[in-house]
Amino acid sequence: MTFDMNQIQRGARLRRSPFFEATQRHGAKAYTVYNHMLFPVCFGDLEEEYWHLLNHVTLWDVSVERQVEITGPDAFIFTDMLTPRDLSKCAVGQGKYVVITADDGGIINDPVLLRLAENHFWLALADSDVLLWARGVALNLGLRVEIKEPDVSPLQVQGPKAKEVMGALFGDPVLKLRYYYFLETRLDGIPVVVTRTGWTGEVGYEIYLRDGAKGDALWERIMQAGRAHHIRPTGPSDIRRVEAGILNWGADMTLENNVYEVGLERLVDRDKRAAYIGKDALQRIQSEGVRRKLAGIEIEGGRIEFNTSKWPVRTGGETVGRVTSAIYSPRLKKNIGYAMLPLAHAALGTSLRVEIPGVGERKATVVSMPFVDPDKEIPKA
Amino acid sequence: MTFDMNQIQRGARLRRSPFFEATQRHGAKAYTVYNHMLFPVCFGDLEEEYWHLLNHVTLWDVSVERQVEITGPDAFIFTDMLTPRDLSKCAVGQGKYVVITADDGGIINDPVLLRLAENHFWLALADSDVLLWARGVALNLGLRVEIKEPDVSPLQVQGPKAKEVMGALFGDPVLKLRYYYFLETRLDGIPVVVTRTGWTGEVGYEIYLRDGAKGDALWERIMQAGRAHHIRPTGPSDIRRVEAGILNWGADMTLENNVYEVGLERLVDRDKRAAYIGKDALQRIQSEGVRRKLAGIEIEGGRIEFNTSKWPVRTGGETVGRVTSAIYSPRLKKNIGYAMLPLAHAALGTSLRVEIPGVGERKATVVSMPFVDPDKEIPKA
Numbered sequence: 001m002t003f004d005m006n007q008i009q010r011g012a013r014l015r016r017s018p019f020f021e022a023t024q025r026h027g028a029k030a031y032t033v034y035n036h037m038l039f040p041v042c043f044g045d046l047e048e049e050y051w052h053l054l055n056h057v058t059l060w061d062v063s064v065e066r067q068v069e070i071t072g073p074d075a076f077i078f079t080d081m082l083t084p085r086d087l088s089k090c091a092v093g094q095g096k097y098v099v100i101t102a103d104d105g106g107i108i109n110d111p112v113l114l115r116l117a118e119n120h121f122w123l124a125l126a127d128s129d130v131l132l133w134a135r136g137v138a139l140n141l142g143l144r145v146e147i148k149e150p151d152v153s154p155l156q157v158q159g160p161k162a163k164e165v166m167g168a169l170f171g172d173p174v175l176k177l178r179y180y181y182f183l184e185t186r187l188d189g190i191p192v193v194v195t196r197t198g199w200t201g202e203v204g205y206e207i208y209l210r211d212g213a214k215g216d217a218l219w220e221r222i223m224q225a226g227r228a229h230h231i232r233p234t235g236p237s238d239i240r241r242v243e244a245g246i247l248n249w250g251a252d253m254t255l256e257n258n259v260y261e262v263g264l265e266r267l268v269d270r271d272k273r274a275a276y277i278g279k280d281a282l283q284r285i286q287s288e289g290v291r292r293k294l295a296g297i298e299i300e301g302g303r304i305e306f307n308t309s310k311w312p313v314r315t316g317g318e319t320v321g322r323v324t325s326a327i328y329s330p331r332l333k334k335n336i337g338y339a340m341l342p343l344a345h346a347a348l349g350t351s352l353r354v355e356i357p358g359v360g361e362r363k364a365t366v367v368s369m370p371f372v373d374p375d376k377e378i379p380k381a
Numbered sequence: 382m383t384f385d386m387n388q389i390q391r392g393a394r395l396r397r398s399p400f401f402e403a404t405q406r407h408g409a410k411a412y413t414v415y416n417h418m419l420f421p422v423c424f425g426d427l428e429e430e431y432w433h434l435l436n437h438v439t440l441w442d443v444s445v446e447r448q449v450e451i452t453g454p455d456a457f458i459f460t461d462m463l464t465p466r467d468l469s470k471c472a473v474g475q476g477k478y479v480v481i482t483a484d485d486g487g488i489i490n491d492p493v494l495l496r497l498a499e500n501h502f503w504l505a506l507a508d509s510d511v512l513l514w515a516r517g518v519a520l521n522l523g524l525r526v527e528i529k530e531p532d533v534s535p536l537q538v539q540g541p542k543a544k545e546v547m548g549a550l551f552g553d554p555v556l557k558l559r560y561y562y563f564l565e566t567r568l569d570g571i572p573v574v575v576t577r578t579g580w581t582g583e584v585g586y587e588i589y590l591r592d593g594a595k596g597d598a599l600w601e602r603i604m605q606a607g608r609a610h611h612i613r614p615t616g617p618s619d620i621r622r623v624e625a626g627i628l629n630w631g632a633d634m635t636l637e638n639n640v641y642e643v644g645l646e647r648l649v650d651r652d653k654r655a656a657y658i659g660k661d662a663l664q665r666i667q668s669e670g671v672r673r674k675l676a677g678i679e680i681e682g683g684r685i686e687f688n689t690s691k692w693p694v695r696t697g698g699e700t701v702g703r704v705t706s707a708i709y710s711p712r713l714k715k716n717i718g719y720a721m722l723p724l725a726h727a728a729l730g731t732s733l734r735v736e737i738p739g740v741g742e743r744k745a746t747v748v749s750m751p752f753v754d755p756d757k758e759i760p761k762a
Contacts, residue, residue, distance in 0.1 A: 009689040010422050013631035033414035041391050129510035136517020250394035308390040
């Protein structure tokens, strides 16, 4: 089934990235929609893009990671209220992977947070309107904060040769960045923030453009520096992120889930003193225990296509859970993914059946995650 | 440029409507994304669908109008705080077209609100996460409210023969509904709410399905009742809604706009006593006056394609505004639309230039709205 771009984009409701023209020029083949924006997800073939990410370096337009910027004299107090992570442990110049939690402990979003100053934060969002959440929360608090969407649009530079490209562009200071740290700099006068982060499990960086008018110039500058290292524009690799056990908000976790269900309990600082939204709920959930868990699964049989709906998981003829992500890993030569399962069916080695629409039932087994050992910075092909 | 469905839908992040299988079976050709869901926007040809809407009756899957449900002893007080409309004037069984406003007067969303009981409201949303806004606002208020997304999915039945179809399905009570009133009923045991509302300026109704498991049964029951009246599944008609002067949130208005800029001042009840979010800001804006206005425009020259970005509006070589929606009306035989313009360039009869990407500059003129006289069927809500 094919779609005409003028119809996906019907009208001017969906926003475009500062890199939109560049992605068109460089042959983006498919877009999805994320945070009300067009998101280029493929420039060629998904498996080719995956191998390129493993062996070379790739450039992604992830402007759809819209930012929420929090400033003002009470910005620290306010931002610290939004997440179970203890932001007093986040230095200026440091980032954190965080969850934004609702009062019932539900996961509103899982952004990368950057602390640009004592009272200056960015949240690089997954696909939900945290700007509205944060402004709603702030409304009756009496704190002195300003909350807005700044003109900031990230790119990702990911893959084993990312260091060479980033070194050529920014020199030593960027190469010395520790994981989840960042620096503010300029490239040919273009203001950017460079972070040592990414959505792959490979070596990777993000370059946050701070002037939407310079999208084209920044894109071409990176492509030029990357040419010697075979840089290639691609979409994010779902194969690689599932191998790494990385979750996708909206698919693998939603507002209906909490961190304990999806294995993100490391994002709760249990000794955090300050009050935060969802603290009571999370303490209760943690002490009572959860009834379901996101588990790693392997699905037997031939190569599957990436799931576009949440496939039923059955045991004894009864539907007990759902596959949230499932994809074929070309290097593992296995179908891997995650399923939300009742605890009784989530133990390692449990045998289940997965119903794949249009294919039929397949045998599946609960396995440990991640699927690729994260000890090595550059996992072997 | 074409897209593969498995890529727009990459992964299971985007939700599906309870009518998804039905829209596939009935040949949906194009989907966009709206409120994190797939939204079928075309089943054939947009102009054919427009004529069918004008002459017969059409069925739309608008499940993407996700609901926010507000209940609890303080539900009236809380919901009344979210909007400049005076909800004390909204009876149980009545709906209102409302804006949800931010503290600075910005338009967060423009839902249809239904009052199901003294303290029971639904908001049928445009494309932003009002669930997060409302839950954030409620957090520190101490009001006894529950705010959630219920299992409710609307369809629209629109066109001059809608009355015949709805009469056949529901009988007299539905035919007696006044504009923006509704009733709760069942169809073959399927629980629904039927409203006298729509996004067309034609005669129309919405049927809100209250049990997601019954999507297929409801869809086929409507198609069956409509067969004698040539009912046809279509997407919403942007041609018809622009003719009617109806705005599309995200394109024609955003969080950056207020009601006075976009001609929705009728949605502010100036004698409303109760406090509401944005009241001070709107009073200030109203007394100071706005600096820009959404104006009707006609664009000269041959038939244009529906704009997929906000086209620049120029005068004297300078870009002064943006076209938010522009489309060719087959019956008016004109290119019509809206542009956000500085007041100095928004007076009726003002001559402007519009830059159409890939086409070039065209002459345009500011005209009055709506483009089609709403004489017959559209009483003011």
